[in-house]
Amino acid sequence: xxxxxxxxxxxxxxxxxxxxxxxxxxxxxxxxxxxxxxxxxxxxxxxxxxxxxxxxxxxxxxxxxxxxxxxxxxxxxxxxxxxxxxxxxxxxxxxxxxxxxxxxxxxxxxxxxxxxxxxxxxxxxxxxxxxxxxxxxxxxxxxxxxxxxxxxxxxxxxxxxxxxxxxxxxxxxxxxxxxxxxxxxxxxxxxxxxxxxxxxxxxxxxxxxxxxxxxxxxxxxxxxxxxxxxxxxxxxxxxxxxxxxxxxxxxxxxxxxxxxxxxxxxxxxxxxxxxxxxxxxxxxxxxxxxxxxxxxxxxxxxxxxxxxxxxxxxxxxxxxxxxxxxxxxxxxxxxxxxxxxxxxxxxxxxxxxxxxxxxxxxxxxxxxxxxxxxxxxxxxxxxxxxxxxxxxxxxxxxxxxxxxxxxxx
Amino acid sequence: xxxxxxxxxxxxxxxxxxxxxxxxxxxxxxxxxxxxxxxxxxxxxxxxxxxxxxxxxxxxxxxxxxxxxxxxxxxxxxxxxxxxxxxxxxxxxxxxxxxxxxxxxxxxxxxxxxxxxxxxxxxxxxxxxxxxxxxxxxxxxxxxxxxxxxxxxxxxxxxxxxxxxxxxxxxxxxxxxxxxxxxxxxxxxxxxxxxxxxxxxxxxxxxxxxxxxxxxxxxxxxxxxxxxxxxxxxxxxxxxxxxxxxxxxxxxxxxxxxxxxxxxxxxxxxxxxxxxxxxxxxxxxxxxxxxxxxxxxxxxxxxxxxxxxxxxxxxxxxxxxxxxxxxxxxxxxxxxxxxxxxxxxxxxxxxxxxxxxxxxxxxxxxxxxxxxxxxxxxxxxxxxxxxxxxxxxxxxxxxxxxxxxxxxxxxxxxxxxxxxxxxxxxxxxxxxxxxxxxxxxxxxxxxxxxxxxxxxxxxxxxxxxxxxxxxxxxxxxxxxxxxxxxxxxxxxxxxxxxxxxxxxxxxxxxxxxxxxxxxxxxxxxxxxxxxxxxxxxxxxxxxxxxxxxxxxxxxxxxxxxxxxxxxxxxxxxxxxxxx
Numbered sequence: 001x002x003x004x005x006x007x008x009x010x011x012x013x014x015x016x017x018x019x020x021x022x023x024x025x026x027x028x029x030x031x032x033x034x035x036x037x038x039x040x041x042x043x044x045x046x047x048x049x050x051x052x053x054x055x056x057x058x059x060x061x062x063x064x065x066x067x068x069x070x071x072x073x074x075x076x077x078x079x080x081x082x083x084x085x086x087x088x089x090x091x092x093x094x095x096x097x098x099x100x101x102x103x104x105x106x107x108x109x110x111x112x113x114x115x116x117x118x119x120x121x122x123x124x125x126x127x128x129x130x131x132x133x134x135x136x137x138x139x140x141x142x143x144x145x146x147x148x149x150x151x152x153x154x155x156x157x158x159x160x161x162x163x164x165x166x167x168x169x170x171x172x173x174x175x176x177x178x179x180x181x182x183x184x185x186x187x188x189x190x191x192x193x194x195x196x197x198x199x200x201x202x203x204x205x206x207x208x209x210x211x212x213x214x215x216x217x218x219x220x221x222x223x224x225x226x227x228x229x230x231x232x233x234x235x236x237x238x239x240x241x242x243x244x245x246x247x248x249x250x251x252x253x254x255x256x257x258x259x260x261x262x263x264x265x266x267x268x269x270x271x272x273x274x275x276x277x278x279x280x281x282x283x284x285x286x287x288x289x290x291x292x293x294x295x296x297x298x299x300x301x302x303x304x305x306x307x308x309x310x311x312x313x314x315x316x317x318x319x320x321x322x323x324x325x326x327x328x329x330x331x332x333x334x335x336x337x338x339x340x341x342x343x344x345x346x347x348x349x350x351x352x353x354x355x356x357x358x359x360x361x362x363x364x365x366x367x368x369x370x371x372x373x374x375x376x377x378x379x380x381x382x383x384x385x386x387x388x389x390x391x392x393x394x395x396x397x398x399x400x401x402x403x404x405x406x407x408x409x
Numbered sequence: 410x411x412x413x414x415x416x417x418x419x420x421x422x423x424x425x426x427x428x429x430x431x432x433x434x435x436x437x438x439x440x441x442x443x444x445x446x447x448x449x450x451x452x453x454x455x456x457x458x459x460x461x462x463x464x465x466x467x468x469x470x471x472x473x474x475x476x477x478x479x480x481x482x483x484x485x486x487x488x489x490x491x492x493x494x495x496x497x498x499x500x501x502x503x504x505x506x507x508x509x510x511x512x513x514x515x516x517x518x519x520x521x522x523x524x525x526x527x528x529x530x531x532x533x534x535x536x537x538x539x540x541x542x543x544x545x546x547x548x549x550x551x552x553x554x555x556x557x558x559x560x561x562x563x564x565x566x567x568x569x570x571x572x573x574x575x576x577x578x579x580x581x582x583x584x585x586x587x588x589x590x591x592x593x594x595x596x597x598x599x600x601x602x603x604x605x606x607x608x609x610x611x612x613x614x615x616x617x618x619x620x621x622x623x624x625x626x627x628x629x630x631x632x633x634x635x636x637x638x639x640x641x642x643x644x645x646x647x648x649x650x651x652x653x654x655x656x657x658x659x660x661x662x663x664x665x666x667x668x669x670x671x672x673x674x675x676x677x678x679x680x681x682x683x684x685x686x687x688x689x690x691x692x693x694x695x696x697x698x699x700x701x702x703x704x705x706x707x708x709x710x711x712x713x714x715x716x717x718x719x720x721x722x723x724x725x726x727x728x729x730x731x732x733x734x735x736x737x738x739x740x741x742x743x744x745x746x747x748x749x750x751x752x753x754x755x756x757x758x759x760x761x762x763x764x765x766x767x768x769x770x771x772x773x774x775x776x777x778x779x780x781x782x783x784x785x786x787x788x789x790x791x792x793x794x795x796x797x798x799x800x801x802x803x804x805x806x807x808x809x810x811x812x813x814x815x816x817x818x819x820x821x822x823x824x825x826x827x828x829x830x831x832x833x834x835x836x837x838x839x840x841x842x843x844x845x846x847x848x849x850x851x852x853x854x855x856x857x858x859x860x861x862x863x864x865x866x867x868x869x870x871x872x873x874x875x876x877x878x879x880x881x882x883x884x885x886x887x888x889x890x891x892x893x894x895x896x897x898x899x900x901x902x903x904x905x906x907x908x909x910x911x912x913x914x915x916x917x918x919x920x921x922x923x924x925x926x927x928x929x930x931x932x933x934x935x936x937x938x939x940x941x942x943x944x945x946x947x948x949x950x951x952x953x954x955x956x957x958x959x960x961x962x963x964x965x966x967x968x969x970x971x972x973x974x975x976x977x978x979x980x981x982x983x984x985x986x987x988x
Binding site for chain 1: 726729866914917930933956959962963964967969970971973
């Protein structure tokens, strides 16, 4: 047992998910599917501000993979962020114009740019971090596209906006009507000879689908959003729309800005986690703090230098190297990067360092996403996070349902 | 213009090496009214002078071991505070003895200080601990000394620009491959112009044993000749290898060895003055505050000249553990990066003097005409950043004597203003006239690009670097490594992780490697420059993967994957799994 004892109140859920990035939201959605009450407790929205919205990596051709993808696509569409219904992997270009692929792609980004495709890259002069000319040049050279570029000004309303602010401007219907007129005037000629027009992903936080469709009608050619540098509008959309959808079911509560700093474990089961003010009690828990990248695991100098096998003074849930919240065992050594993670069994149950050296499994806790560390061979991939998180959420829900049945009978 | 006549130039003096020694001499001779050329194979302060501690020594560190160096430092410290005022942060310094350090050394040290004319003022333990709350309570005695922090990059660039305004020519990416000689001795050098990034120039630096001729220039490489009656070898730790180009006799007159030092940068102002440990000079016993960061150093170990110095986790661990004795909470500060520099150390001639810290920190001035063999060649090497002006003055006096000119040096009187940009434009080998670098690359029509709006925009968010200022330096033909040293681009919290893709866009906007006035944007060169910048930053983070920096490294990887979706970075993972 450890953690603060100053909590003034307690909330009770079937499943508590710690973390609200890609893994946390997918796990919560998957847990909530069976009608359970789910609480999300998170310090922030994780690395979603960096996410291009493309799902990198490979979806394994298994029944479990297909189920996770079906679930993800269905949930995202219902949340207002439809994915493209295209089988297979799409060929795209990154924010620097290099070729990239995506296994699952938001509909507004779903292009398959074969070598030789005629593409018009459009930049906005107010969006400095989107160098259309460089992207066009690199994509021509490295992805074999036939790229041209144009740069448009968005007018004084855009100021020198960061991407989310410009996206808000696109949500303003009156402003967008004006933009459509000038886009038609300045882009139509170049667009007519291109098979795809690529824009930065700033066509709205809410109305991007409608705006892209209207641009396509207006230009008479396919219009798609290319990934851009952070702050990422696609990641922001995902975070907003999924959270909104989760909360709208009435069964999921999202507590963001809450850093878990304490917990209670009894008989190899976690009873609650706490942010110092509130206790979040649950039958089962999913840990999805993002590991080292998310700040859920802190690597101390001793661990880095190999002077100690423990990662800093703790692992798992705390963000300050004060004391172990769950006292989880970690793996990884030397250079930390993402290979540091919580050691788990096949189902994703973490191990807890026991007294006298024996490790005990935490029976009602599952680990998802980067919390478990990342394979050195493949690096971090959104596809594996998604599959992992779906599974962790389902398993946590199954345990909670069983417990409920036991309690009811 | 044929690529073969890349640099054809003539002057009174040609200096090899663009570090503090060479630039100091460039400034000294320019002030004396001489016509001077400086040749640098990579970038300005890309070697030793770019990887030092940023410390303007009071000399007290050497008071117990090397009183001559101590006295020299003390004198130059006072002088530079006067003439190089804009670059010195007069933080003051303190020497602290911990409870388990030898009190006998304290007495010996005080004697040494007195001998060079300084009486360190005792600093009451309690007032020191309240002024510097990060310091260890194990401190038993402390003394105030006139140490200071110095902005070496800003100072050296300003000297280059001041000298250029007086007519001096500086060529970067100009590697000297040999000496031109006639019956009278050395009369110039042959030069190869290097393309590519600064990092590539450094990595391809020729490594050949002293006394053997250098490698032949690559076929098709741009090469040229620079002639002058006097050639000065100011290549620091590599001075012996350079002298070897003039024969083994010249090399044997330059007993310089390479001694590696590792430094650690913390993203916090842990102390507000320079803090030294009062014990025989050892590892990890100096903290120097620089603006928002603190640099802890250093280690010492002889290396071979053909190795690119890198900080290993073992060295970082050593420095870190020692530093923890003075600042017990060091583990909580974010370790931004570690870097390694190579010092030129003098081996005591004839006596087989000891290497490392016990080797001489004084400097060496060789007239190779006198030493035998190569008349017209001068080597100046060794010393410390703090004594660079004194070295320049002594070398300048020798050069003038060789030229038969009787002009006194003026560096002790003339103040150095902080310049923000070049008066006329820096020159690169590969293109002798004004303009960009000698790179090949497709030129694309950029006429449709709208002029970028620069008002208030930033090139680097962590260090709040003004985009307009960065662009004006890029217009001069400088690269990202230069922007880092001059404006601190990429030296802040994110270490270039998030700004380097943006910088690619900035380079394009600047028409790089051309300028905004003569745009010549070159996609492959821009991506190579950006990747090289990023790799150099990542290399510095490799050995400091704990705390906030472990998280940054993980985020860097996530950023590559999630935003760029590419393996473009010789990134953390690449380094760990593929090496």
